[in-house]
Amino acid sequence: MPFHLLAKGGLQLWRWVGWSRPVEEPVQQQWLVGLPLVLLRQSNLDEALRDWLTGLEMQLLSSGATLILHTPKGLHKVGREGLCTRHDSCPWVAGADRCPAVGRLNTCIQCMRVGRHRVVCGVNDGHGSVGILMLEFARPPRAHQKRQLSEVAQVLSETLALVLDERQRRQRDLAAERAMLSRELHDSVAQELSYLQIRVSRMASVLDNPERPGEAAVMLQDLKSNVQRANRQVRELISLSRLTMDGRSLNEAIRASVDEFSRRSSCVFELDNRISEQRMGAETELQVLHIVREALANVVRHSHARQVLVCLKEVRDQGVEVCIEDDGIGLPAVAEPSGHYGLQMMQERARSISACLTVEPRRPKGTRVCLLWRDQ
Numbered sequence: 001m002p003f004h005l006l007a008k009g010g011l012q013l014w015r016w017v018g019w020s021r022p023v024e025e026p027v028q029q030q031w032l033v034g035l036p037l038v039l040l041r042q043s044n045l046d047e048a049l050r051d052w053l054t055g056l057e058m059q060l061l062s063s064g065a066t067l068i069l070h071t072p073k074g075l076h077k078v079g080r081e082g083l084c085t086r087h088d089s090c091p092w093v094a095g096a097d098r099c100p101a102v103g104r105l106n107t108c109i110q111c112m113r114v115g116r117h118r119v120v121c122g123v124n125d126g127h128g129s130v131g132i133l134m135l136e137f138a139r140p141p142r143a144h145q146k147r148q149l150s151e152v153a154q155v156l157s158e159t160l161a162l163v164l165d166e167r168q169r170r171q172r173d174l175a176a177e178r179a180m181l182s183r184e185l186h187d188s189v190a191q192e193l194s195y196l197q198i199r200v201s202r203m204a205s206v207l208d209n210p211e212r213p214g215e216a217a218v219m220l221q222d223l224k225s226n227v228q229r230a231n232r233q234v235r236e237l238i239s240l241s242r243l244t245m246d247g248r249s250l251n252e253a254i255r256a257s258v259d260e261f262s263r264r265s266s267c268v269f270e271l272d273n274r275i276s277e278q279r280m281g282a283e284t285e286l287q288v289l290h291i292v293r294e295a296l297a298n299v300v301r302h303s304h305a306r307q308v309l310v311c312l313k314e315v316r317d318q319g320v321e322v323c324i325e326d327d328g329i330g331l332p333a334v335a336e337p338s339g340h341y342g343l344q345m346m347q348e349r350a351r352s353i354s355a356c357l358t359v360e361p362r363r364p365k366g367t368r369v370c371l372l373w374r375d376q
Contacts, residue, residue: 035155039163046078053079056152060145062135067123067156069131070096076129080136092120096130103154105146108134119146121153126161169282196226249277250285251312257293258310265300267326272311275320284373287349288322291357294346295324295369303328303367319374327366331359 039048053065057080066079075093090110091098100106100122111118117140120132133153137145203219248256251273262269280288292310299308305328312322343359346369350357355373362368 035159039159045163049078056135060135060141060148060152061137063138064136066134067131068092068134069123069125069129070099071129076131079134092132092134099130099132102157103150105150117141119149121149123153123157123160125157125164127164193230196223196230199223199226250280250288251275251277253285253289254292254310254312257289257296261296261300267300267305267308269308269310272309272313274311274313276314279314279320280373284353287353288320288355288371288373291346291349291371292322292324294342298342298369299324299326299328299367303330305329305366315372315374317374319372322371322373324369325362325366327362330361330365330367 035052039045039052049067053067056062057065064080066077069076092108100120102122102124104122106120106122108116108118108120117137118134119137119141120134122130123133124130133149133156135141135149141149199219199222203216203223206216206219254273255271258269258271261267296308296310299305303326305326307327309323309325311325312320315321347357350371353373355371358368358370358372360368360370
């Protein structure tokens with residue numbers, strides 16, 4: 001056989017049995033950097049982790065990957081079934097104190113004794129749970145695979161802490177939003193219903209008196225107006241309770257709100273937005289959006305304005321100013337009950353984010369609502 005054919009066949013055999021050193025290709029950075037977004041987007045964390053671990057197997061040329069965490073509620077495992085089943089002789093499921101530190105590698109000696117090449121790397125979620133990220137290989141893993149596994153474990157630990165922080169924040173936000181909705185129901189709808197109850201009792205006494213026939217018609221009209229107002233307040237509260245950022249930035253959400261109110265009215269809206277993305281925290285952004293929408297609703301409902309300007313800008317001393325101006329009829333000399341509760345809600349929301357809200361006349365005519373929020 002010619003020498004060059006013999007050499008070619010020998011090289012192929014060399015590669016086939018795994019003796020040649022593979023090219024050390026780093027884990028794709030984009031895939032690793034995108035991990036936080038992947039986990040934050042999905043409501044089912046285990047399902048997201050399971051899909052991600054499957055991708056990790058492909059990236060590191062592994063035959064199996066699993067995540068084992070010792071949580072306050074017990075042992076929690078995600079990933080390839082059959083890896084490191086629970087038994088007393090396994091050091092990684094026997095106790096949390098045996099898990100290596102984050103990013104530190106260890107070889108499973110017990111697995112090696114039965115011909116399995118498994119490497120474990122320490123992870124934690126920053127909320128009291130520690131564990132390992134275990135990968136299985138067809139042959140002893142190379143140095144570059146171990147380095148990549150260590151990097152992945154560190155990023156995974158940071159991401160788990162981030163995801164759990166975000167979930168706790170959402171739970172706090174939900175509780176705060178429910179408490180605020182309860183206060184708003186008490187301050188608006190409950191007061192309206194109490195007033196209606198008093199008027200109904202008064203009307204009953206008037207109907208029983210034949211000497212006062214005209215007064216009953218006046219009271220009936222008053223009741224009708226109050227029922228309509230209470231109905232509108234209930235619809236607004238339901239709409240506000242459903243309002244979320246829905247994955248949008250504050251800039252996108254305000255643009256969508258301006259477009260929505262523009263379609264619903266004959267006003268000409270102008271939006272001047274000069275704030276950067278992610279300027280404020282998520283809870284602050286949601287409350288600012290509520291305030292802007294309430295101000296726009298008041299303009300459409302009461303002002304009889306032709307032009308409306310919505311302006312967002314950053315101020316010099318590290319803050320954000322949001323102003324809604326209109327050229328309508330302006331503020332009444334005496335505040336009407338129908339506008340009282342909306343303003344009260346806006347003030348309550350402003351206080352919840354330590355912001356200052358002012359409502360004042362605009363020259364030569366109209367109203368100016370200004371929210372000033374400063375960095376804490």
